[in-house]
Amino acid sequence: MPNRHIKQILLPEIGAKRQRALAESHALVVGCGALGCVVADQLVRAGVGRLTLVDRDVVEATNLPRQILFDAEDAAQGVPKAVRAAQRLRFVDPSCRVEEHITHLVSSNAGELAEEADIIIDATDNLETRYLLGDLSVQTGLPWVYGGVVGTTGSVALFDGEDGPCLRCAFETPPAIGELPTCDVAGILGAAASVVGGLQAAAALRRLVGDRDHAGEMTTVDVWRPKLSRLRIAKNAHCPCCAKHSFDFLDRRATVTYTKMCGRGSVQITPAAAQQVDFDKLTKALPQGATPRFNGFTLSFELDGSELIVFGDGRVIVGGTTDPERARRVYARVFGA
Numbered sequence: 001m002p003n004r005h006i007k008q009i010l011l012p013e014i015g016a017k018r019q020r021a022l023a024e025s026h027a028l029v030v031g032c033g034a035l036g037c038v039v040a041d042q043l044v045r046a047g048v049g050r051l052t053l054v055d056r057d058v059v060e061a062t063n064l065p066r067q068i069l070f071d072a073e074d075a076a077q078g079v080p081k082a083v084r085a086a087q088r089l090r091f092v093d094p095s096c097r098v099e100e101h102i103t104h105l106v107s108s109n110a111g112e113l114a115e116e117a118d119i120i121i122d123a124t125d126n127l128e129t130r131y132l133l134g135d136l137s138v139q140t141g142l143p144w145v146y147g148g149v150v151g152t153t154g155s156v157a158l159f160d161g162e163d164g165p166c167l168r169c170a171f172e173t174p175p176a177i178g179e180l181p182t183c184d185v186a187g188i189l190g191a192a193a194s195v196v197g198g199l200q201a202a203a204a205l206r207r208l209v210g211d212r213d214h215a216g217e218m219t220t221v222d223v224w225r226p227k228l229s230r231l232r233i234a235k236n237a238h239c240p241c242c243a244k245h246s247f248d249f250l251d252r253r254a255t256v257t258y259t260k261m262c263g264r265g266s267v268q269i270t271p272a273a274a275q276q277v278d279f280d281k282l283t284k285a286l287p288q289g290a291t292p293r294f295n296g297f298t299l300s301f302e303l304d305g306s307e308l309i310v311f312g313d314g315r316v317i318v319g320g321t322t323d324p325e326r327a328r329r330v331y332a333r334v335f336g337a
Ligand SMILES: [Zn+2]
Pocket: 164, 165, 166, 167, 168, 169, 170, 236, 239, 240, 241, 242, 243
């Protein structure tokens, strides 16, 4: 049988020895949305030997214009993205070891999820998790491929861990809510996600085969009026993260968090510590008329005009609102305050 990666081995940038290094490498992909689907697919096809996927959400019809690992049947069933993505990728290359985690990466589980990884891929849709991954990268010394996309534009950067520069060298604090455009307001073009995810995959492969000269470089692209620019992020000698090793996002004390979910018109409620939900017990405890549906992974039901999805780790997505206070009230009716 011919080597499936022969055309990649022909590349002077890769070659046989570096191809073997890819087979030995392990990528942690955080988020299986528009970017995560593209990056994970490309890494598996390129011959990365092991992949860990982390995603908290289920497939919805509005994901399908961008999220290339899912189809209409997945959306109809509301399958967790991490489960379906892992399944598809095992079909692509059965020799790749793919693990999935249906969870939200937070400070309490980040270290464990990254434990055996060689690189962290940021395919998230919220700033909180991005800054947390930035802390994790510097604390663990793991390279981190940043990626973000909104509208027809996006940006990608490789940050090389401990020594910096890091994201906080350039953007010390995350912008306030409402300061940056989000997919909810500005929309997103699938082709932009494919290009940005492709750039992330290339940056990751380059680092995994040993190149580091692109560390600290940020590439910005607009796919509608094609234009690509690059800038170098300088190390800030006073950076709280890579200079002073103050991991403000990773060390944040665990509390219940309310996250507005990009593109869903919903709020996610994450308990302070992961739980093990007993779905049978919960089903029996629901208010009358809630008509729960269980798909093997999540329990969905309607309450006060909101659709709730409960995950095994205790997270709840409250649909039909982006108001955290309203979501909190609906949540409290079922789970207590
Ligand atoms: Zn820094």
